[in-house]
Amino acid sequence: MITADGTYAARLALDGECWYPERWTVDGPEPYAVPLPSHQPEEPGTEVLPLTDGRVLIHRVVDGRHAFSLLYPTGPGTGELPLGAVECPDEGTRLRLLPPSRAGTHAYALAVGRGSTAVWLVAGGAFGPEHLAEVPGRCSGGVWLDDTGRLLALDRFQDGRTKTVVVDLERGGEVSPLLQIAEHSNDRLLLADADSGLLLIRSDAPSPGHDRLGWGVLGSTLPVRFPECLRATDCALTPFAIQPGQVLTPETCAVALRIDGPDGTWLGVWRPAERQVHHLPAPEGWLAGTGLWTREGVLQLPYATGVVACGVARVGAPTGAGEGGPGREHRKPGQGPEGRLPVRPVPLQQSPLNGRLPYPVNGPLPSPVNGRLPSPARPAPKNKSAAHTPAMTGS
Numbered sequence: 001m002i003t004a005d006g007t008y009a010a011r012l013a014l015d016g017e018c019w020y021p022e023r024w025t026v027d028g029p030e031p032y033a034v035p036l037p038s039h040q041p042e043e044p045g046t047e048v049l050p051l052t053d054g055r056v057l058i059h060r061v062v063d064g065r066h067a068f069s070l071l072y073p074t075g076p077g078t079g080e081l082p083l084g085a086v087e088c089p090d091e092g093t094r095l096r097l098l099p100p101s102r103a104g105t106h107a108y109a110l111a112v113g114r115g116s117t118a119v120w121l122v123a124g125g126a127f128g129p130e131h132l133a134e135v136p137g138r139c140s141g142g143v144w145l146d147d148t149g150r151l152l153a154l155d156r157f158q159d160g161r162t163k164t165v166v167v168d169l170e171r172g173g174e175v176s177p178l179l180q181i182a183e184h185s186n187d188r189l190l191l192a193d194a195d196s197g198l199l200l201i202r203s204d205a206p207s208p209g210h211d212r213l214g215w216g217v218l219g220s221t222l223p224v225r226f227p228e229c230l231r232a233t234d235c236a237l238t239p240f241a242i243q244p245g246q247v248l249t250p251e252t253c254a255v256a257l258r259i260d261g262p263d264g265t266w267l268g269v270w271r272p273a274e275r276q277v278h279h280l281p282a283p284e285g286w287l288a289g290t291g292l293w294t295r296e297g298v299l300q301l302p303y304a305t306g307v308v309a310c311g312v313a314r315v316g317a318p319t320g321a322g323e324g325g326p327g328r329e330h331r332k333p334g335q336g337p338e339g340r341l342p343v344r345p346v347p348l349q350q351s352p353l354n355g356r357l358p359y360p361v362n363g364p365l366p367s368p369v370n371g372r373l374p375s376p377a378r379p380a381p382k383n384k385s386a387a388h389t390p391a392m393t394g395s
Contacts, residue, residue: 002100005027006027007025018041021038023036034073038071046058051104053105057071057107066109068082096109096110106149107124114138115137118131120132132173140157141189144194150168151168162186163179165178190238192242199215240290254269256291286313290302298316301315
């Protein structure tokens with residue numbers, strides 16, 4: 001797990017048969033690890049999450065209670081600040097940490113019960129864990145849509161379908177629909193970039209019963225698109241990082257993919273503007289599925305080997321011609337059949353964020369009208385060239 005600003009990472013490391021937390025400093029020229037062992041070994045399922053102040057949140061299950069503490073190095077030892085615990089009366093409740101938000105000193109957890117899901121603030125509050133919201137239905141996923149830790153997207157299973165909803169944590173957990181691609185489809189949000197509004201989506205809308213990877217943009221009137229180059233038959237493609245900083249051109253954002261196939265696990269890089277996936281070998285010892293883009297388009301991949309205990313491989317984002325043009329790459333087996341006609345795009349419906357998140361984060365969101373929030377007021381352009389917005393490309 002890596003902080004949203006790319007300063008620290010944390011993992012549960014193994015020494016012989018003993019598990020212990022480890023913090024990585026990854027924003028310098030020489031990454032290094034600091035072990036944070038407690039007075040006793042950790043359980044294999046213990047969760048850790050780095051904060052931007054250098055401390056590491058740890059989530060332990062003790063006698064049925066979910067206990068949280070902050071760990072930090074103190075010379076030769078490990079300091080520990082207990083934060084409190086969360087009790088789940090329903091034995092079937094599963095509690096897990098949510099990915100780091102850009103509000104890097106706060107940490108959140110999701111408790112999934114039989115008929116509802118609770119969102120907890122477990123680090124950064126004034127008096128220990130704080131219950132923030134109760135969402136009807138069983139939720140999974142967890143993607144932050146803004147920079148402040150206010151708008152959380154969750155994939156909610158309800159009435160036999162999975163749809164992504166937005167939970168406003170500053171308005172008492174108010175829930176609004178985000179993805180309603182088709183009436184009977186299962187739609188999940190995998191990644192979102194707050195700068196560009198780019199969304200990575202998994203849905204069975206174009207092929208009922210079979211999930212496809214697609215992309216859209218918050219606030220755009222264009223439909224969700226399901227590129228053929230992201231359609232794999234013998235491989236599993238999982239996006240794990242989006243290049244930030246491409247504010248006006250979401251189609252140019254580089255997206256990192258973990259690809260698992262019969263030949264092992266490797267790396268993929270794709271942009272919505274291109275109709276191909278660039279296949280790259282993963283570094284030896286890569287902590288598969290983890291990584292972070294810089295604004296300049298450099299992908300940082302943490303790895304550990306028997307020789308290098310803490311390393312970060314840096315990979316520049318490749319560029320190439322569109323599918324069928326010069327520079328086309330050799331495809332890995334299972335990347336998808338050739339010559340198949342593209343599926344008709346399916347609209348992104350009922351988005352409550354119809355202005356690509358430029359609402360003031362310190363004030364209330366406007367009331368939705370017909371399932372949509374009104375677009376925020378924007379200054380009038382000075383001339384025609386200033387009013388022009390580049391069109392998205394890709395299919």
